[in-house]
Amino acid sequence: MPIRTQLLAGFVGVTLLALVIFGTVAYWLLPDAVRSQQTLTLKGLSERASQQIHARQAQGTVDSVWLQRLRQRLVGPDTYIVLRDSQGHVAASSHIEASSDHPLRRDRVLAAVQGIPRDKNDQHGVLDFAKGQFAWATSPVPGSTMAVTLLRPLSPDYVRFGGTLWVRLLATGLFVMWVAVWAALVLSSVIARRLNEKNAALAHQAHHDSLTGLPNRTQLNSHLQSLIRDAKHSKASIGLFVMDLDRFKEVNDTLGHGFGDQLLKVVGRRVRGVLRESDMIARLGGDEFAVVLPGAGRKQAITCAMRIVHALEQAFYIDGLNLHVKTSLGIAIYPEHGDAADVMVRHADTAMYKAKKVGADYRFYDPADDPYSLRRLTLTTDLRSAIEENQLLLHYQPKVNVQTGAVAGVEALVRWQHPEHGFMPPDEFVPLAEQTGLIGPLTDWVLNEAVRQCGVWQQAGWEPRVAVNLSAHNLKNPKLPAEISALLDAWEVSPQGLVLEITESAMMEDHELAADIVQRLDAMGIRIAIDDFGTGFSSLAYLQRLPVHELKIDKSFVIGMDGAENESNAAIVRSIVDLAHNLGCKVVAEGVENEAVLERLRALGADVAQGYHFARPLAVGALADWLASVARPLTESRAGAPARLISSFKPA
Amino acid sequence: MTIRFERNIGTLDMALRIGISAVLLYAAMAPDALIKDGFAAGVVAALGIGNLIAALTRFCPLYMVTGINTHHTD
Numbered sequence: 243m244p245i246r247t248q249l250l251a252g253f254v255g256v257t258l259l260a261l262v263i264f265g266t267v268a269y270w271l272l273p274d275a276v277r278s279q280q281t282l283t284l285k286g287l288s289e290r291a292s293q294q295i296h297a298r299q300a301q302g303t304v305d306s307v308w309l310q311r312l313r314q315r316l317v318g319p320d321t322y323i324v325l326r327d328s329q330g331h332v333a334a335s336s337h338i339e340a341s342s343d344h345p346l347r348r349d350r351v352l353a354a355v356q357g358i359p360r361d362k363n364d365q366h367g368v369l370d371f372a373k374g375q376f377a378w379a380t381s382p383v384p385g386s387t388m389a390v391t392l393l394r395p396l397s398p399d400y401v402r403f404g405g406t407l408w409v410r411l412l413a414t415g416l417f418v419m420w421v422a423v424w425a426a427l428v429l430s431s432v433i434a435r436r437l438n439e440k441n442a443a444l445a446h447q448a449h450h451d452s453l454t455g456l457p458n459r460t461q462l463n464s465h466l467q468s469l470i471r472d473a474k475h476s477k478a479s480i481g482l483f484v485m486d487l488d489r490f491k492e493v494n495d496t497l498g499h500g501f502g503d504q505l506l507k508v509v510g511r512r513v514r515g516v517l518r519e520s521d522m523i524a525r526l527g528g529d530e531f532a533v534v535l536p537g538a539g540r541k542q543a544i545t546c547a548m549r550i551v552h553a554l555e556q557a558f559y560i561d562g563l564n565l566h567v568k569t570s571l572g573i574a575i576y577p578e579h580g581d582a583a584d585v586m587v588r589h590a591d592t593a594m595y596k597a598k599k600v601g602a603d604y605r606f607y608d609p610a611d612d613p614y615s616l617r618r619l620t621l622t623t624d625l626r627s628a629i630e631e632n633q634l635l636l637h638y639q640p641k642v643n644v645q646t647g648a649v650a651g652v653e654a655l656v657r658w659q660h661p662e663h664g665f666m667p668p669d670e671f672v673p674l675a676e677q678t679g680l681i682g683p684l685t686d687w688v689l690n691e692a693v694r695q696c697g698v699w700q701q702a703g704w705e706p707r708v709a710v711n712l713s714a715h716n717l718k719n720p721k722l723p724a725e726i727s728a729l730l731d732a733w734e735v736s737p738q739g740l741v742l743e744i745t746e747s748a749m750m751e752d753h754e755l756a757a758d759i760v761q762r763l764d765a766m767g768i769r770i771a772i773d774d775f776g777t778g779f780s781s782l783a784y785l786q787r788l789p790v791h792e793l794k795i796d797k798s799f800v801i802g803m804d805g806a807e808n809e810s811n812a813a814i815v816r817s818i819v820d821l822a823h824n825l826g827c828k829v830v831a832e833g834v835e836n837e838a839v840l841e842r843l844r845a846l847g848a849d850v851a852q853g854y855h856f857a858r859p860l861a862v863g864a865l866a867d868w869l870a871s872v873a874r875p876l877t878e879s880r881a882g883a884p885a886r887l888i889s890s891f892k893p894a
Numbered sequence: 895m896t897i898r899f900e901r902n903i904g905t906l907d908m909a910l911r912i913g914i915s916a917v918l919l920y921a922a923m924a925p926d927a928l929i930k931d932g933f934a935a936g937v938v939a940a941l942g943i944g945n946l947i948a949a950l951t952r953f954c955p956l957y958m959v960t961g962i963n964t965h966h967t968d
Contacts (some may be wrong), residue, residue, distance in 0.1 A: 331930055406931045413934030420941055431960035 248431055253426030261415050268411055277377065280396055285366040285379040288392045292381040295390055296327070299383070309337040320395040324355050326546035328387035332356075334602065335501040355391055372824055408540030449526040453503055454510040462524035462532050464581035469536050483531075483547060484590035487554075488568045488598065490529035494510060497563070502529075504560050509567065516549040517894065532587065540575060540606070547571045547604040571604035579607040584640050589618035606646070610670070622678045624660060625671055629683050634658050636691050637859035638708070640868070641830060641852045644843050649740065649869070650850045651707030654692040655859045656684070681715045682743055690729055695862065697733035709741035709771060717756040723763050743794065744770065746778025753812040757788060764789035773831065784827060796818035797833025804838035816846045823847070903952040911949035918942030931953035 294312060296303050304325070306511055313323050325333035332352060341823050352824050354369055358378060364892060366379035375396040381388045450459035457465070487493075487509065494502035513531065522534040535546055551569060558565040572594025580586040589607040597605035609617060637653035658666040675681040689710055696708040716722055730737055744764060749756050749772070761768055771792035772785070776799055795818050799811045815831065822829045831843050834853030843851055857868050903911070915935040924938035929935045948954045957963060 409929055409931045409934040413929065413931075414938040416941060417937045427956055427960045427962075 250426055250744075253430055254423060255420060257422035257426065261418065265411065265415070277375070277396060281368060281377040281379060282396075282505075284321075284377045284392050284394055285381070287321075287866075288366075288379040288390055289382040290388045291316055291323060291392065292383045295388070296384045296386070305338055317392060317394070321392055322351055324351075324391040324393065325383075326355070326389050333388070351393060355393065358391060365661040369393075370596040379888070402595055407512065410795040425438070429576030451461075454507050454525050456510050456514075456531075457522060458530075459526050462522070462526070462534065463583045465524075465589070466534055466586065469534065470581060470583060470878065473536075473576060474581075478537050479536035479539045481533075481543040481546070482576070482586045482590045482606075483533040483535070483543070483571045484526070484572045484574075484587065484594045485531050485533070485550070485569050485571040486598075488570060490567075493565070496715070501561060501563075502881075505558060505565065505567070507562065508558055510555065512553045513550055516553045517546070521546075532590070543573050543575060543606075544604070547573060551603045570594055570602070572597055572607065573604055574607045601704065618674060621666075621671065621674055622662075624682065625658070625675060625680055625684070628658055628673055629680070629687050630658075632687075633661075634684075634687060634691075636688065636695065638695075638865050639852055639859040640857050640865070641707075641709075641759065641850045642856050644831075644840065644848050644851045649706060651709060652865070653711075653743070653852065653859075654688060654695075655710040655711075656688050657859075676713060676715065681713050682719075685710075685713060685716055686725075689726065692734045693726075693729045693735050696737045696739045700735060700739060705736075705739055707739060707741050707769065709743050711743045711773060712748065714745075715750045717744065717748055717750055717759055720759065722759055723754050723766060726768065727766060735815065738769070741769040741771050741792065743773040745773045745777065749788075750778065750781075753784065755758065757784075760788055760790075776814060790825070790827055792828045792830050792850075793818060793825075793829040794832055797847075800831045800833040800839060800843070800853070801835060803842050804836065812842065812846070815843070815848070819847050900958075901925075901952040901954055901965045902957040902963045903954055905950065907964040908949045915942045915946035915949060918919055918945070928960050 247333075291312065294316070294325040295304055296805045298308060301525055302308075309323055309325075313319070313321065317323065322337065322798070327333065331439060332355060344548040354376070355378075356785070357369075358380065358639070366377070369376045369378055376393055377396050378391060378393045380389055380391045403764065405712075449457055462682050466480070466482065472478070473480055480544075481682050487505075490502065490505075506525070510523065510525060510531065513533065517523060517533065518535075523794045524532045524534070528530050533550070535543060538546065548569065554567055554569050558567060572590040572592065574580060574586045574590035574593060576586060586758075589612065592612045593605045596608070596611040597603070605611075613617060634656045635657045637657050638654055640652050641650045642648070643650045656668055656672070658671055660666045672681075672684075675684045692708050692710045696706075697874045699708075701708060712722075729735075730740070742759070744756075749760075763771060770789060770793040771794055772790055773794050774796040775793045777796045795815055799814050799818075803815060804812050819829045828849040829847075830852060831848045832849040834843065834855045836855055840855060841849055841852075856872075858864075861866055918938050919942040922935040922942060929938060952965065954962075
C-alpha cells in the first residue's frame with residue numbers, strides 16, 4: 243500500500259473515531275442536558291412563585307383560589323404548587339388537585355413531596371414515578387417558615403429538542419468529515435511527497451557515489467544481477483569492465499585529494515560520454531570504475547575498451563594543469579567468465595591486475611591469472627602435499643660442450659605427475675608456487691633432491707655439474723648459503739658439482755641482498771649462471787661486479803638462428819658470446835633443436851649447448867640410457883670409460 | 895506548488911458527485927425537506943452546492959492539491 247493511502251486511511255479513521263465518540267457522548271449527555279434544563283426552568287419558576295406568595299402574604303391570605311390563579315398565570319396547569327411548613331407538612335391551601343389529563347393522583351404526589359427533604363429547600367431535581375419522571379424545585383418563601391415546591395412531569399419537549407440536536411449533529415458531522423477528509427488528503431499528500439523525496443534521496447545516496455554521482459558498487463551489482471537474470475533467458479552476453487587509473491595515488495599524493503577528486507569526476511564523465519545509453523558506468527571506490535555492456539561479446543567489448551582507452555588518452559586539463567592518465571581494463575564476459583555478478587566483478591578485477599602487470603590496455607579474464615580460482619586453490623593444496631609426500635620428480639637435461647661434444651653437465655628440472663590432472667607443466671605450477679609462497683618449500687625440495695642425485699653420481703664416479711634454478715624468493719633468503727652448505731655436507735657433494743641458475747629479474751628484485759648471497763655462494767665454490775640472459779634488464783655494470791660463471795642465452799634468440807631471416811638473432815648471440823667471454827663467463831645456449839643451429843653456435847664461439855637436439859629432460863634411468871646410446875665422454879674433465887659408469891646408474 | 899485549473903474529475907466521478915449533490919440538496923432544500931433545522935439544512939446545502947460546482951466545472955481543488963486525477967484514468 244502506498245504511503246499516501248496509508249496516511250489517508252489513518253486520518254479518515256481517526257476522524258471517524260472522533261465522530262463516533264462525539265456522537266455517543268452527545269447521545270448520553272442529551273437527556274441529562276434536557277432534564278437539567280427543565281429542572282432549572284422549574285427552579286426559576288419556584289423562586290418567582292415564592293416571591294409572589296411573599297407579596298401576597300403582606301396584602302392578603304394565600305388561599306387555594308389565589309394559588310389556583312397563580313398556577314394558571316405562572317406555571318401552567320400541568321404543574322403542582324405545594325406549600326409546606328417548617329415541619330414539612332403540606333399546607334391545606336396547596337394546589338395539587340389533579341387536572342383531568344394529569345397522570346398523577348393527589349395522594350401519590352403528596353407522598354412524593356413528603357419524600358423531598360425539607361431542610362434542603364433550596365434544591366431541584368428529578369423524581370421517578372411509575373408513570374414517568376417528574377422535575378421538582380423548592381424555594382423558601384421569604385419572611386416565613388414556609389417553602390414552595392413545584393412539581394411537573396418532565397416535558398417530552400426534549401425529544402423534539404434532541405431531534406433538532408441530532409440533525410445538527412449529523413450535518414455538522416458531515417461538514418467535519420468533509421473538512422477532515424480535505425485536511426487528511428492534503429496533509430497525507432504533503433507528508434507522502436516529503437517522504438518520497440526523502441526516500442528517493444536516500445535511495446540515490448545508497449546507490450550512487452557521492453563524488454561523481456555515478457552508480458556505486460551496490461547499484462552495479464543489482465543491475466548486473468538483473469541483466470544476468472534476463473540474459474539467462476535470452477541467451478545474450480554481457481560485458482563487464484573493471485578499470486582503474488594507473489598511478490592515481492601519485493596524483494592524490496602530489497597534487498592533493500581535491501585534485502584527484504576532480505580528475506575522477508572528469509574521468510567518469512568522459513567514459514560515460516563514449517558509452518551507449520544502455521551501458522552503465524559505476525564507481526567501485528577509489529579510482530576503480532566498472533562498466534557494464536549489456537549484450538556485448540568479446541568483439542564489442544574490445545571495441546568499447548579501445549574507445550574508453552582513447553577517450554582517456556587525451557590530456558586532462560584540471561586547475562591549469564595538463565594531466566595524462568593511463569588506464570588498465572579487465573574484461574569479464576557473461577556467461578564465459580562467470581554467471582554471478584560478484585564472480586564477474588572479481589574476475590574482471592583479476593584481469594585488470596593482470597593487464598596492469600603486463601602493461602596492456604585491456605585483458606580478458608583468464609583462470610590462469612587468478613590466484614583464487616578453484617582449480618588453482620586445489621592445485622595449491624595438491625602441490626603442498628606433493629612436496630611434503632615427495633611426489634615430485636626431477637628430470638635432467640644434458641648440456642653438451644659445443645666444441646668437444648662432451649657432456650658438460652645437466653640441468654635439473656622439476657616434474658609433477660598430478661594424480662588426477664596427469665603431467666603438470668612447470669610453467670603452470672611454478673608461477674603458482676611463486677604466488678602462493680610455496681616456492682620456498684619447492685626449491686628446498688629441488689635443491690635437496692638435486693644435491694642428493696649429484697652425490698649418487700659422484701659416488702658412482704661421474705661428476706657432472708648439476709644446475710638448479712633459483713627463484714627471486716631464494717635470493718631474499720640470507721640463510722640460503724648456509725642451507726646449501728648443509729645440504730652439500732649432508733650428501734657429501736663437492737660444491738663444484740653445483741650450478742645455481744638465477745634469472746636476471748630475480749637478481750634485480752633486491753639486488754643488494756642478492757649480490758651478497760651470490761658472493762657468499764661463489765666463495766663456497768658454487769658456480770653461478772644467469773638464466774634467460776637477454777630477456778631481462780640487468781645492468782651490465784652490476785653484472786660485472788657479480789661472480790658469474792655462465793651466461794645462458796635465452797632460447798628465443800637461439801631457436802631459428804639458422805634461418806636467414808633471423809640474422810639479428812645471430813647478431814645478438816654473437817654479442818652475448820663476446821660479452822660473456824670478455825666478462826670471463828662461459829656461454830650456454832638453450833633451445834638448440836637441430837644440427838644447423840649447433841653449427842652456427844660453434845662458429846660463433848658458444849661454449850655449451852642444451853636442447854632437444856641432444857635430449858629432452860630425462861629421468862635418471864633414461865639419462866643413463868641416453869649417455870650409453872650416444873657414448874659420449876661423460877664429462878669434460880674426466881673423459882673415461884662410459885660403459886662402466888652407465889651400468890652403475892641404471893636403477894636397480 | 896503551481897495552481898493549474900485543469901480538469902481532474904472524470905465522467906464517472908462527475909456522475910457520482912452530481913448524484914450525491916442532488917441527494918444533499920433535496921434533503922436540505924426541498925419544500926417538505928427531510929432536514930427541518932435551518933442550521934443543519936444550511937450546512938448540508940453548502941456541501942451539496944460546493945460538490946455540485948466541482949462536478950460541473952470538473953475541477954476539484956482537493957484533487958489538485960493531492961495530485962489525484964480521475965479525468966485521464968477513465
